[in-house]
Amino acid sequence: MSTAWVTLATNDGYALGALVLAHSLRRAKTRHHLHILYTDGVTAQMRSRLLAVFHNSTRVDVLDSNDTENLALIGRPDLGVTFTKLHCWRLTQYEKCVFLDADTLIIQNCDELFERPEFAAAPDIGWPDLFNSGVFVFVPSNDAYQKLVEFGTQHGTFDGGDQGLLNLYFSNWREMDASHRLPFIYNVTSGSIYSYKAAYQLFGGNVKIVRFLGTVKPWHRDTSKHGHQNDHWGYWQQIFREDVSQNLPNGLVRYTPPKSPS
Amino acid sequence: MSTAWVTLATNDGYALGALVLAHSLRRAKTRHHLHILYTDGVTAQMRSRLLAVFHNSTRVDVLDSNDTENLALIGRPDLGVTFTKLHCWRLTQYEKCVFLDADTLIIQNCDELFERPEFAAAPDIGWPDLFNSGVFVFVPSNDAYQKLVEFGTQHGTFDGGDQGLLNLYFSNWREMDASHRLPFIYNVTSGSIYSYKAAYQLFGGNVKIVRFLGTVKPWHRDTSKHGHQNDHWGYWQQIFREDVSQNLPNGLVRYTPPKSPS
Ligand SMILES: O=c1ccn([C@@H]2O[C@H](COP(=O)(O)OP(=O)(O)O)[C@@H](O)[C@H]2O)c(=O)[nH]1
Ligand SMILES: O=c1ccn([C@@H]2O[C@H](COP(=O)(O)OP(=O)(O)O)[C@@H](O)[C@H]2O)c(=O)[nH]1
Ligand SMILES: [Mn+2]
Ligand SMILES: [Mn+2]
Numbered sequence: 001m002s003t004a005w006v007t008l009a010t011n012d013g014y015a016l017g018a019l020v021l022a023h024s025l026r027r028a029k030t031r032h033h034l035h036i037l038y039t040d041g042v043t044a045q046m047r048s049r050l051l052a053v054f055h056n057s058t059r060v061d062v063l064d065s066n067d068t069e070n071l072a073l074i075g076r077p078d079l080g081v082t083f084t085k086l087h088c089w090r091l092t093q094y095e096k097c098v099f100l101d102a103d104t105l106i107i108q109n110c111d112e113l114f115e116r117p118e119f120a121a122a123p124d125i126g127w128p129d130l131f132n133s134g135v136f137v138f139v140p141s142n143d144a145y146q147k148l149v150e151f152g153t154q155h156g157t158f159d160g161g162d163q164g165l166l167n168l169y170f171s172n173w174r175e176m177d178a179s180h181r182l183p184f185i186y187n188v189t190s191g192s193i194y195s196y197k198a199a200y201q202l203f204g205g206n207v208k209i210v211r212f213l214g215t216v217k218p219w220h221r222d223t224s225k226h227g228h229q230n231d232h233w234g235y236w237q238q239i240f241r242e243d244v245s246q247n248l249p250n251g252l253v254r255y256t257p258p259k260s261p262s
Numbered sequence: 263m264s265t266a267w268v269t270l271a272t273n274d275g276y277a278l279g280a281l282v283l284a285h286s287l288r289r290a291k292t293r294h295h296l297h298i299l300y301t302d303g304v305t306a307q308m309r310s311r312l313l314a315v316f317h318n319s320t321r322v323d324v325l326d327s328n329d330t331e332n333l334a335l336i337g338r339p340d341l342g343v344t345f346t347k348l349h350c351w352r353l354t355q356y357e358k359c360v361f362l363d364a365d366t367l368i369i370q371n372c373d374e375l376f377e378r379p380e381f382a383a384a385p386d387i388g389w390p391d392l393f394n395s396g397v398f399v400f401v402p403s404n405d406a407y408q409k410l411v412e413f414g415t416q417h418g419t420f421d422g423g424d425q426g427l428l429n430l431y432f433s434n435w436r437e438m439d440a441s442h443r444l445p446f447i448y449n450v451t452s453g454s455i456y457s458y459k460a461a462y463q464l465f466g467g468n469v470k471i472v473r474f475l476g477t478v479k480p481w482h483r484d485t486s487k488h489g490h491q492n493d494h495w496g497y498w499q500q501i502f503r504e505d506v507s508q509n510l511p512n513g514l515v516r517y518t519p520p521k522s523p524s
Contacts, residue, residue, distance in 0.1 A: 070460055073459045073460045073463060074458070074459060074460050075459075122390075123385060123390040123391075124458065124461075125387050125388070125390060126387070126458025126461060127446060127458045127461035127462070127465065128384075128385040128387060128390040128446055129385075129445055129446040129447075129465075130458070130461055158460050158461070158463070158464045159458075159460035159461070160460070164460060174440065174443075174445070175440045176440075177439070178436065178437045178438075181436075183391055183436070184389060184390055184391045185391075196386065196388025196389045196392070196421075197335045197337075198332055198335045198420050198421035198422070198426060199386075199388060199389035199392055199420070199421070200389070201335060201420070202420045203389065203391075
């Protein structure tokens, strides 16, 4: 079976995330290919770094929800561009894929995700009847891509980003059988937002994928005031130091994000 | 079918919560009975107020997990006593019940919960593969009660409270079919902890039961710094003013909680 992990970067910051993610997949000895979608916002220098660790890449056009009103609701004016994620359905050279946000990190091998059916995702902690779109199993199909884009054009997205659109499209996810609901260990929010410490102590050793939710991403700077789990944050920084930073052109060693257009 | 909503109070503070909860059930015109479990920690004055609004009551002994270590983990030394909740399985005069924490509030009629099978509960936002034990559908049975108490004695609880025990006991909840997984609208955390505002805007009108998670409960004092949704907090205070406070002996009009044994 031809399979791949797929991620997306529309600028050099998220590309740094993608580099660390790819190395975390390699450290976990995945058997599946690594594929990156990128837009023209990623510099040529960074693209060559991406190609050194991903097996394959695809240049895609930016798709934007242009939904400033709903994006304001979730406090993230920058997330309209996450519609670009939909391009992943066009990777029909693969029979099955798992999409990973560029701000996720693999803690343990989880190749078994490819045994799941489309569509599979884990609950979102903010409203657990919805799934989080940072990690999902899908089957590429040009037809599905067309339908998703048409659906997005007609219905929009209730949160301005891809997560709102995908939840409207796969609106029966909650009722699907358990194979479609990924266990939370495949998409744990590494954050202090609300953490059920006792559950974390019990299940923390099983965590396979974490996600650095929110505006403070690990590539912004290595600060102790990050609000994420220290061990996850530390592992990201370790991979960055050991596998990524020495191969970066000087200007990219520590990325400082441009001011948001507020 | 003989059915009841069941709640629990071990002191006058939670009893105030139970009074408002009972009035919220009556305002929502429930067809089911209201039953309260109370311990000797509830004063005689308060017991007579409870009996004016609940159809039935049962005095129960305190069951305590005595698990200070795990309770420290969740920052709530007071929750060992929630093991007392297990007594609800002994209410075999009913064929089916729905347990509600005393800090929940009914926003809309939700009598349809009684059509659900045992065991049914909604996901916990802290670790959504676990259920929250603030709202659950169960079938009273002395046999089940015995098994639960034995199980608790043997395995304890990973969080020190009833939620940890019940999740260990009904450990296959995540894999059960959708009828056992209550939609989130039946147990929404009314908190600013992490709120997915866009989802709230979309589904907020459907919310049927809310829960005042955490240490600041609406009976402590009416403050604007409560950290809960204003509309839910306000509705609790309105019921308290209109249906509860005028019938309370003076000393109980606004309950000030005893200092916690820190
Ligand atoms: O400006 C952006 C914003 C997002 N993304 C991609 O879209 C995903 C989702 O956005 P983000 O992770 O920032 O959302 P959050 O997890 O914070 O809700 C990212 O991980 C990236 O893969 C991107 O490439 N450029
Ligand atoms: O000292 C206590 C603590 C808890 N409870 C009961 O146990 C439930 C669960 O505790 P709580 O709601 O405080 O837990 P939280 O929802 O904050 O986790 C309460 O709603 C009450 O019904 C009680 O009667 N006395
Ligand atoms: Mn993300
Ligand atoms: Mn509660």
